[in-house]
Amino acid sequence: MILLHLFFLLILHHTPVTLLEFRYHSNQEIKEYLLQVSAGNPDITHLYSIGQSVRGQELWVLALGVSPGQHTVGVPEFKYVGNIHGNEVLGRVLLLHLIDDLVRGYRNNETWSLQLLNSTRIHIMPTMNPDGFDSSDTDCMYSQGRFNHNGMDLNRNFPDAFAAQTLEEDEREAEVRAVMGWLRTETFVLSANLHGGALVASYAYDNSNRGSELINGASVSPDDDVFVHLAKEYSYNHATMHNGNRCAESTPFLHGITNGFEWYALSGGMQDYNYVWAQCLELTLEISCCKFPPVSELPGMWKDNRKALLSFIQQVHLGxxxxxxxxxxxxxxxxxxxxxxxxxxxxxxxxxxxxxxxxxxxxxxxxxxxxxxxxxxxxxxxxxxxxxxxxxxxxxxxxxLQNATTTTRQPSSPRHSITCNHSVHLSAGGASVRAVWTGFAVVLFMVALSVDN
Incomplete structure (x- = not known):
């Protein structure tokens, strides 16, 4: 029996990943695909869960890099998060194909993939709201499936620097708590979350208390120049986003980018939480006018976004x-x-x-x-x-740092407009994140799998 297990293990590690179709995969199929990729490419991938949804579905993340299971000093951490709104589904498709693209490129010794994975640890979460996806329909505009199982908008449930905090962390939604915990375990540098319903790259701040940050209708962060550059990097590498074409019932966006607050005020968003409290610059990428695009359009939308997705990861090396x-x-x-x-x-x-x-x-x-x-x-x-x-x-x-020679005063702390009560204690390779099964258990599971991809 042991020899049989070893035989299956060798087959897995030398068998290409099953062809990934352009369609909407169920949460179970996503799990099975990620397990397959991880088991077949253990040298460059590591699958883990950051927690569970309200209904107990795992929130899976695949890390890719030459040291995928742990942080390496000097190698920046990057992440993509999809499907925070359950009915905005294109991100699920694009992120699965991004995984497939990166792995295949690395296995084929393609320079672009080798450079990215040798220099960066990339974390990809195809769905942050699997419960919402399960209840969504295919309507382009309406909100069925947007919320989690408790009927809450996850992108309004994070602590907000510009709003009074009425919830303790343990009172927030399970999916939000999981992300907040995730940010304590990794030193993320750059991030984006993928949405649908518009075609624009949006950047911080999403909210304002109408203080000094409010300038000409925009809520301007200290790193506004960097955010504008990052947003343009995505929009100009996208096939059409930079043209500023508007979707129905939306205004055109110059260069295909917008300050979040200038577009519309949003309290409790994940983008601002990443930036303010986790020192991770994050964009909100609205990547399709239709929230649930027809399956026939998916290959073209992948082609439209592929270069932008890869170019944006590369921006983690700014500065x-x-x-x-x-x-x-x-x-x-x-x-x-x-x-x-x-x-x-x-x-x-x-x-x-x-x-x-x-x-x-x-x-x-x-x-x-x-x-x-x-x-x-x-x-x-x-x-x-x-x-x-x-x-x-x-x-x-x-x-x-040097010992003071002329003074022994304690350095004064910088002044800030709010206390950082929700600031995360950053440490690499957090032990609280649950690793996925390894070894023969994975092999046995994979032998039994029949993945329709």
Whole structure:
């Protein structure tokens, strides 16, 4: 029996993934496909669940990279999330085909895939709202299936920097709690969530308290220049989004992009939560006028979005990255790494490895590094930052803190307009995320599978 298991294992690891059809796969079929890809490509993929939906369906994520099971210092973490609204379904299809594309490209030694997977760890969640999908219909416009099983809009259920917090974390929806927990386990740098119902790349902020961030009708973040660049990167690599073509009952969007608040105010969105509290710059990608496009249109929509999806991942290499060390050469966790002139609501901090990542456009920037314990001076350095995506690496620069020689004052904390009560404690490779079965258990399961892809 053991020899039979080994035989099946060898077959799995040398058999191409079943052809992925252009159609809408059920949640069970998505699970089976991800299991198949993971079992067949263990060197570049790692399947895990971040939690469960209200009805107990797993929220599966496939990580892809040359070290897919854990974080590697210096390698940025990227994520795509699809189907937060259960009836906005194109993202499910595109993300499955993106997985297929990346794996096949790597196996065929195609340069574009090798470069992405060698330099980046990519996390893909095809559906954040499997319960909503199960109850959705195929209508282009209406909202059946939009909400989770409790009838809640998941993209209105996150903590909001500009609104009073009325819910504790354990009172939020199961899917939202799962994502909040996920953000505690990985140092995500760049992200996008995929929607339907419009054709535009939307960026932070989605909300405003009509303070100094409100400028000419837009709620402008400290990293607005980077967000505009990221949104244009997607829209101009998309077949038509950059034309600003409007869907029915919507206004045209210049360059195919929009500030979220300028489009319409949204409280409790996942995009702003990622940016404010998890120091991950996220876009909301509206990728189809019809929320549930006809199956016949899916191949063309994949073709329209493929280049944009890949180009956007590459933008994780903007700016500067590195580590902060103390005077003894030990990495410093929770050191504040500020860019002068960018007063983020919550400060960007180093993770447990002392790592920081700051997405910045090419230019000269002054960075300050502060720690909250006495004996160390604020470190200030000016850096010239090139365009990293062309080389699949941001500028690498480490900071070395020095003991104060003329003063022993404790560095002052930066001032922020709100307290960061929901700020995540970033650490790599979170043990709280449940890994999927491995070894012979996977092999036996796969032998029994009959996947209709």
């Amino acid at each position: 500067v990255k590195g580590r902060v060390f103390d005077s003894f050469g030990a990495p410093v966790q929770n050191a504040v790494v500020d860019v002068v002139g960018r007063r983020n609501i919550c400060p960007f901090k180093t993770n447990q490895h002392g790592e920081y990542y700051r997405l910045l456009l090419p230019g000269n920037y002054t960075l300050t590094v502060m720690v909250t314990y006495p004996g160390y001076e604020v470190l200030t350095e000016t850096l010239t930052i090139p365009y990293g995506p062309d080389h699949y690496s941001a500028l690498k620069h480490d900071f070395f």
